[in-house]
Amino acid sequence: xxxxxxxxxxxxxxxxxxxxxxxxxxxxxxxxxxxxxxxxxxxxxxxxxxxxxxxxxxxxxxxxxxxxxxxxxxxxxxxxxxxxxxxxxxxxxxxxxxxxxxxxxxxxxxxxxxxxxxxxxxxxxxxxxxxxxxxxxxxxxxxxxxxxxxxxxxxxxxxxxxxxxxxxxxxxxxxxxxxxxxxxxxxxxxxxxxxxxxxxxxxxxxxxxxxxxxxxxxxxxxxxxxxxxxxxxxxxxxxxxxxxxxxxxxxxxxxxxxxxxxxxxxxxxxxxxxxxxxxxxxxxxxxxxxxxxxxxxxxxxxxx
Numbered sequence: 083x084x085x086x087x088x089x090x091x092x093x094x095x096x097x098x099x100x101x102x103x104x105x106x107x108x109x110x111x112x113x114x115x116x117x118x119x120x121x122x123x124x125x126x127x128x129x130x131x132x133x134x135x136x137x138x139x140x141x142x143x144x145x146x147x148x149x150x151x152x153x154x155x156x157x158x159x160x161x162x163x164x165x166x167x168x169x170x171x172x173x174x175x176x177x178x179x180x181x182x183x184x185x186x187x188x189x190x191x192x193x194x195x196x197x198x199x200x201x202x203x204x205x206x207x208x209x210x211x212x213x214x215x216x217x218x219x220x221x222x223x224x225x226x227x228x229x230x231x232x233x234x235x236x237x238x239x240x241x242x243x244x245x246x247x248x249x250x251x252x253x254x255x256x257x258x259x260x261x262x263x264x265x266x267x268x269x270x271x272x273x274x275x276x277x278x279x280x281x282x283x284x285x286x287x288x289x290x291x292x293x294x295x296x297x298x299x300x301x302x303x304x305x306x307x308x309x310x311x312x313x314x315x316x317x318x319x320x321x322x323x324x325x326x327x328x329x330x331x332x333x334x335x336x337x338x339x340x341x342x343x344x345x346x347x348x349x350x351x352x353x354x355x356x357x358x359x360x361x362x363x364x365x366x367x368x369x370x371x372x373x374x375x376x377x378x379x380x381x382x383x384x385x386x
Contacts, residue, residue, distance in 0.1 A: 083366040085162040090193040094237035097128065097167035097195045101239075101269075101291050106311040111135055111321040113328065115163040119361055121324075122164045128195070129164055131157050132321035133171035139325075146205030150176040150185055158192035167195030169239065171321075174204045179224050183232035186240070196239025198271050198293070199225050201246060201258065216246045222258065223265040230266035241293065242267035248274045248301065255280075256287045263288050269316070274301040278313050285314035293317040298326065 086093075100107060107127040112118035118129045134144040136156050142148065153170065161168040170189060175182030182199060189197050200206065201222035203215045216222070222244070229240045242262035247255035259270045269291040272284045285292060294315040296304055310318050335348050345352075359365075 113325040118164040129168040130319040131170040154188040161193040172197040179228035182228040186232040198241035200243035226265040241269040243271035282313040291316035
C-alpha cells in the first residue's frame, strides 16, 4: 500500500548484487508510476525511466528542454511506486561538472538506483537521430569524475553513455568506453549499436556491466534478450515501448470514438476496472481505512 516497502538503499544493494552475477536484467521503460507497478507485477528485474519519455509526457521533443527538477521529481514519483531498482536518464547531467554533481545527489534523494550521463553536447538530441555531436574526451571524463565524486551511496550506479559511435565510428566508441571506465564509470551504455558484433566489441573492451538499448524505429536492430545475453550484455532497456503501445491504443480508441460515437468495440483492448483496482491495491487501502475509521456517524469517540 502507498509506496515501496523496500528502502532505496536496499534496492541499490540488491541491484548491485544481481548485476555482479553477470546475468542479463530486463528494464522496460515506465512512462508513469502506474506502469512501473505493472512492470514489477509482470516479473521484470528493473524499471527504466527515459528522458525521451519524460519530454514526450510534457509534450516536448527530446532535445534537452527538461530541467533537473522536472526529471528528478518524475523519477521520484516512479521509483517510489515499485520494489524494483529504477535507472534514470540524466541526459548530459544538466550542465557543467558542478551541475552533474548536484544531479547525482538529487537522483539519490529521489530514490533512484542509478543514472546515466551521456557525452553529447548540450543541448542534446535523441540518441537514434542523425546529426548528433559529442564533447571532447576531457569534457566527457570530467562529467563522470564529477558524478562519482558526488555520490554518497557507493551502491548508486554511475553509468556513462557514449554516443560517439554514430559520429566517429566503433573504434572511437571502444576507446571512449575504456576511458570512461578509467574515469570511474560503474557501467557503460553504448548508444545506437547497429549489430551484435558492435555490442561484442564493446564487451571485449571493458570489464564492467553493459546496457543495450532496444528502442523501436531506431538505429539498432531489435535483438532478443537471449541474443544480447549471448554477447555479454547485462541490462537491456525498452525505453519508449510502453508509451508507444499506450499512445497507439489511445489513437485507435479516439478514432473509434469519432467514427462510431462509442467505445464498445474497444472494450477488449482496455484494462478492466478490476485489473486496475488490483494493480493499485484498492483492497489494501480499504482494509486500512476500516481498521482506522471503525466508527459510524452516531458513535461518540472516547477521549482519553
